[in-house]
Amino acid sequence: MATYQSHEASATSVSDTQRKLGRLMLPDDLTGKRVLDVGCNEGFFSALARERGASEVIGIDFVKENIDFARERYADRGVQFRHQSWGSLPEGPFDLVLWTSAMHYELDPRSVANAICDRLAPDGLFVLECGVIMQPGKEFVPVPRIADTRWYPSRDFLVDEILSRFSVRQVAQPEIAQGDFVPRSVFHCKKALPIVLLIRGQTGTGKSTVAERLKNSATKSISLDVFVSRMGTNRHPHNDFEKFVIEHYDPANLSKIYSGIDSANYTKQYVELLAAGIAKTDEVVIFEGFMTDAQCTAVANTLNGKAIVWDMQRSK
Numbered sequence: 001m002a003t004y005q006s007h008e009a010s011a012t013s014v015s016d017t018q019r020k021l022g023r024l025m026l027p028d029d030l031t032g033k034r035v036l037d038v039g040c041n042e043g044f045f046s047a048l049a050r051e052r053g054a055s056e057v058i059g060i061d062f063v064k065e066n067i068d069f070a071r072e073r074y075a076d077r078g079v080q081f082r083h084q085s086w087g088s089l090p091e092g093p094f095d096l097v098l099w100t101s102a103m104h105y106e107l108d109p110r111s112v113a114n115a116i117c118d119r120l121a122p123d124g125l126f127v128l129e130c131g132v133i134m135q136p137g138k139e140f141v142p143v144p145r146i147a148d149t150r151w152y153p154s155r156d157f158l159v160d161e162i163l164s165r166f167s168v169r170q171v172a173q174p175e176i177a178q179g180d181f182v183p184r185s186v187f188h189c190k191k192a193l194p195i196v197l198l199i200r201g202q203t204g205t206g207k208s209t210v211a212e213r214l215k216n217s218a219t220k221s222i223s224l225d226v227f228v229s230r231m232g233t234n235r236h237p238h239n240d241f242e243k244f245v246i247e248h249y250d251p252a253n254l255s256k257i258y259s260g261i262d263s264a265n266y267t268k269q270y271v272e273l274l275a276a277g278i279a280k281t282d283e284v285v286i287f288e289g290f291m292t293d294a295q296c297t298a299v300a301n302t303l304n305g306k307a308i309v310w311d312m313q314r315s316k
Helices: 017-024 044-051 064-073 109-119 155-162 207-217 224-232 240-248 255-263 267-275 293-302
Strands: 034-038 056-061 080-083 094-100 120-131 140-144 149-153 166-175 184-191 195-200 220-223 284-289 308-312
Touching: 017 044, 017 094, 017 120, 017 166, 034 044, 034 109, 044 056, 044 064, 044 094, 056 064, 064 080, 094 109, 109 120, 109 155, 120 149, 149 155, 195 207, 195 293, 207 220, 207 284, 220 224, 224 240, 224 255, 224 284, 240 255, 240 267, 255 267, 255 293, 267 293, 293 308
Parallel strands: 034 056, 034 094, 056 080, 094 120, 195 284, 195 308, 220 284
Antiparallel strands: 120 184, 140 149, 166 184
16 A cells, blocks of 8 residues: 655655655755654654754654554654644744645644744744645635545735745745645745834935835834934933933934944944834834944844844935
């Protein structure tokens, strides 16, 4: 009897596992990484992760026969095969999470994707292979198959809703799999980080106009002039930096404060105050105003791994 996965290159199976392996584009080197295989089926990809150096691999599947097969087939690989649903995932963080050929069995895929995001390491990779309905709108469509009827998302519903907490890149185009009528695509997903736009420049360069045009797409917009002015008129300074701003505050000439921050060695304190205004749940944050190159670099360094920073200046 043919297995579902092809555990040898020449073996007959329901799924063309070698073809799928090429489409998934998994990292070649997983040395020291923790891997979670959600819906691991007969364990091929879980065992492969160990072959590629993963220090710990957990494969889960709600079909007991699949787990029994995986445990027997790959008993010497050191993989933890668990008979369980994906309603309660193992504790992270994981450097790599797989969810392949299985999402159509879940009527609430967003909850599973969110659970995966919670357990994904900050720089971890989530590899999703799933059927996608190629039609406009945020649709969730029941599709009759040979054995049953399953629900499949449209691309908009998948990317905008199910994977809303991820940055998503499609790495394999739609392709029909045996026994299914909905083409499957492969997506590489990373935790979505806030995007910080530094719209900076001298007075009169049009930065305020750009910020105004973009503000409807932003979670929040922060004017550096307003930020500094509020600090400059504060009657209760909390540290030497705030005292410096108050002492040099001139509402008609804020540039001397901006330029003086670096020379007075307050760049770090200034940037940390700005960074404190960015939340994990922010999507796009705009900082608009004058900012020196040193301050811009400090923002990027302070937010490294916490946000994606874009430096936007007017070209000459």
